[in-house]
Amino acid sequence: MSLYSIGEVARICGINPVTLRAWQRRYGLLKPQRTEGGHRLFDDNDLETIRTILGWINRGVPVSQVKGLLEGSITPHPSGWSQLEQKLLSVLQEEKTQKVRQLIIEFGREYPPESLVNNVLRPLRTRLVSNASTLYLRGLLDGVLIEHAVMCMNAARKKAGTKVLLAGWGEIDRTELWLEAIARSSDGLHIDLLPDPLQDPHFEGVQAKLILLWAEGKLTSVQRTRYLHWQQLGLPVSLLGSAAVLLQTPPDEEPDAIIR
Template sequence: MTDKATHPADTPLYPIREVSRITGVNSVTLRAWERRYGLICPQRTPKGHRLYAREDIDRVERILQWLSRGVPVSQVKELLDQPETAATPEPAAGDWPSQRRRLITAVEALDTAQLESLFNQSLALYPVTTCLTELWQPVIHELEEAWGDQLGALLQRRVLESFLRTRIGTRLYHANQAANGPVILLNPLPDDPGPLWLLLAALASSQAGYRVRLLDTPLPFGELPLAVERFGAAALLLVSGRAERADLVRRLLPRLAEQLDVPLGLCGPMARIRESDLRDSDVALLGDDLPLALARLQPLLR
């Protein structure tokens, strides 16, 4: 692909918002790939608006394939520009381990400026699903394993929760204004020590095109059917990073699923931990990989 894109006059061209819808890559990331790395070269209208051909969209999808294999965005261009007949090389290990280490170090140091930088940089250069899978989910897993009862662990957790609540809340507000998908109601379960997994699930839901209604403190089970009705929700998604108590899992959750007229989904580590207890119930076990959980939810919606 040359530095200046040229296409026949009758080639269909797509604006950036349509390319974002087709590929799932937001417009900020598409512009960063163009400006910083030269990965894509769309045409421009006389007023400077970007227009993408079908081969540009195919190239974006190839970029996503390389990123999913762990290749840093800075190394993707040389792989894309190889001749099609060349053997596909094994990708480098990628820079996700170092990004995860920097993020954990920032949390441990309560360095919100570094948190801000890492959050903005990751979401500007990579799709949300990639950031969740490669960066945020592994970091939350590692932090929760390390925290335990150690001194300062609660402070680290609360600082990270406050940071993500503000940043993800802002993204949800703007995304909800533009989204026209079904409404998803998200609520934590009572034993979850904080909304880390809930916030990540909300981000994944928004990226999947849903309008997100987020309650970040547990609502009593008796009020959840009313909340679903009042919000016009197409599904209720419950989230927890803990196993939760046995009577809630084996008795209350199946009963709640029977009371609802919409799917009741469960995601986060609890969905994996309690899989055997809920396998024969009406509760949809969506797993602890949040982008995959949202993909599993979609076929259940009416």
């Protein structure tokens, strides 16, 4: 499991480091590890928690109430996107998978695919990973999402579009590939998706006009070298996921050891 500095987490999640410290010290929402020098280190589970917290706050929930939501001791008042999320969760808990399929199709007709993915489907998956007893439901949801992604990709191919290859690189959450396919289904793209992440990809000679490559965490030195090589060759490789965010800015580490 990857470890991230507070600066890296801030870039990945789009949040100020000062806010992360406040969530830890004032509200007890985060419990990062510490280096011998006192620097905070966050793992992938912490990233999931932060995204969940941001999801609640974006729905208008006061940060003071978020801990109760994470622990399940209070019930949120649904509003906006959370109403759709809660509706999906309710039918999923009853294992009415056909109804889940129907709801996602209905939501897809009413909302832009990218908004639906980022504001409903991704937050719901994150919510279902916070408790071991809900992992089964997340598996059911993932199966429905893959089916829906295939439907979206097939529908897109009925119109003129650009040939695109969508793939994963290294250890990733594979369902993110299918969510990305749903999010981009209205962009005029004909997506060919590789369901198994690549460990040693070679894109020289690939006929796609665009290669979307999803990667999570820090790229290794070998991966960084490979990515720069593709750029030098002029290959149309676009990096997605948290790895893309980390690659945009040089790594830094804020000396917060004295801030407890």
